[in-house]
Amino acid sequence: MEQPQAESPTTRAGATGADATGAERAAMRRALELAARIPPRGPNPRVGCVLLDADGATLAEGFHHGAGTPHAEVEALRAAVGRLGPAAARGATAVVTLEPCNHHGRTGPCVDALLDAGVRRVVHAQHDPNPAASGGAARLRAAGVDVVGGVLTDEARALNDSWTRALELGRPLVTWKVASTLDGRAAAADGTSRWITGRAARHDVHRLRAASDAVMVGTGTALVDDPDLGVRHAPLTGPQPARVVVGLRELPASSRLARAAAAGETVAQLRTHDPHEVLEQLWYQEHRRVLLEGGPALAAAFWRAGLVDEVVAYVAPALLGVGASAVADLGIGTIADAARLDLIDVTVLPQDPADPTDTPTVRLTLRPRKER
Structure with a gap:
């Protein structure tokens, strides 16, 4: 696992969508398009992920195909490794429509996959309303990863409107x-x-x-x-x-x-x-x-x-x-x-x-x- 990096302005909990770059916002729109390929059914949300290199170019994409399948972040990481080799995501930025999960369900935590891959920055849209899976952003920050939240949040929430409201209602x-x-x-x-x-x-x-x-x-x-x-x-x-x-x-x-x-x-x-x-x-x-x-x-x-x-x-x-x-x-x-x-x-x-x-x-x- 890559060693924690020195804190930057976006490592702090106050980082918001205003801190995202133009390339990251464009990647978020693409991630939302990917997530929308799956119908809004089942216990899991629709999630898309785009990996960017240091220049803002796309390394790989992925989206969650349904309960029990790899999450969007893992899909994208696997695609990057398959295309460019084991170190493909080291130093990359992961742009994700939902805060990376921090729990063991049918699959392992996406936070672990991102840290193990050496991702240096994570930009996400919606915060996870699921109390069992939330906390991913805080854990990434604690590990020294730059985290920016709240990028195109309204669009991401609309994509998972029923799922979000159900989680909020319990x-x-x-x-x-x-x-x-x-x-x-x-x-x-x-x-x-x-x-x-x-x-x-x-x-x-x-x-x-x-x-x-x-x-x-x-x-x-x-x-x-x-x-x-x-x-x-x-x-x-x-x-x-x-x-x-x-x-x-x-x-x-x-x-x-x-x-x-x-x-x-x-x-x-x-x-x-x-x-x-x-x-x-x-x-x-x-x-x-x-x-x-x-x-x-x-x-x-x-x-x-x-x-x-x-x-x-x-x-x-x-x-x-x-x-x-x-x-x-x-x-x-x-x-x-x-x-x-x-x-x-x-x-x-x-x-x-x-x-x-x-x-x-x-x-x-x-x-x-x-x-x-």
């Missing part, structure tokens, strides 16, 4: 997907609900599923709608998300979910009505992003527990007048207590021009309003 991030008519009905008086929204909206739901670690419904929805909950109409990298049913009632062996389980896909029934217990189990199973698809009772239980982090609402230009509500009782008795949300995005999903029976749908993305 539980899976929950997105509630709801589909309703203009008057808030999720089904007609006779119980029929297919299809309230248009084809484009239904395909968009598969995009949400593809970006989730688990898709969750209650036993009521599982029994009445017999959903599959798999991804069919959107690109999917890796296995299907876990299908999760919450509640005590048994599912018939003929149901789609039971057949998926028999075929070897991940289907779990969590026999509880406690939303906190549900998320605790899902967190233990390394699910960080959960899509709550229904039904009204389960959605209301998660809302009342304060465990809904985002809402994606598909609203069809249709009226039913009566029928099942999109959400059950929230315990709100007066307008002053109404649950208010902040609107993040509005998108119109158009009608299929080849199908006159299809309907356009408005997709609203919202977040529960924080107390001001």
Whole structure:
């Protein structure tokens, strides 16, 4: 291992993104591009790394391919060694989208790999919010490595937004997907609900599923709608998300979910009505992003527990007048207590021009309003 170097201005904890060079900022943008090649699923963040020589030229690149695989820093170091020999990274600068990890998980600490390779400077974007893995920057500084943090932090956080928020919360991030008519009905008086929204909206739901670690419904929805909950109409990298049913009632062996389980896909029934217990189990199973698809009772239980982090609402230009509500009782008795949300995005999903029976749908993305 290279001996610690004399302290320089960027060795101190006060070094920030303003201390990064133009070449390092350009390398960070490239590292973000590399990290974005992996879909935002699984327990690990998306991370990219670019190694620069003393003149700011690129030596090698790497990115993390998923849980259990080498981290981005190790990928880049191996690429440099393979190209230039064992001492390729000695004196180099590592530009990384996330603070190098400082713990033993499925792989060893990236801090060790960087120190062993003789890297003299590390520039990172986002500080690691994972208490089990953080502390890498401090350890590198203690070893005499120049460390600059906070370079393109907003871009790096946006890349791992769901993962970051889940780590900060200490539980899976929950997105509630709801589909309703203009008057808030999720089904007609006779119980029929297919299809309230248009084809484009239904395909968009598969995009949400593809970006989730688990898709969750209650036993009521599982029994009445017999959903599959798999991804069919959107690109999917890796296995299907876990299908999760919450509640005590048994599912018939003929149901789609039971057949998926028999075929070897991940289907779990969590026999509880406690939303906190549900998320605790899902967190233990390394699910960080959960899509709550229904039904009204389960959605209301998660809302009342304060465990809904985002809402994606598909609203069809249709009226039913009566029928099942999109959400059950929230315990709100007066307008002053109404649950208010902040609107993040509005998108119109158009009608299929080849199908006159299809309907356009408005997709609203919202977040529960924080107390001001």
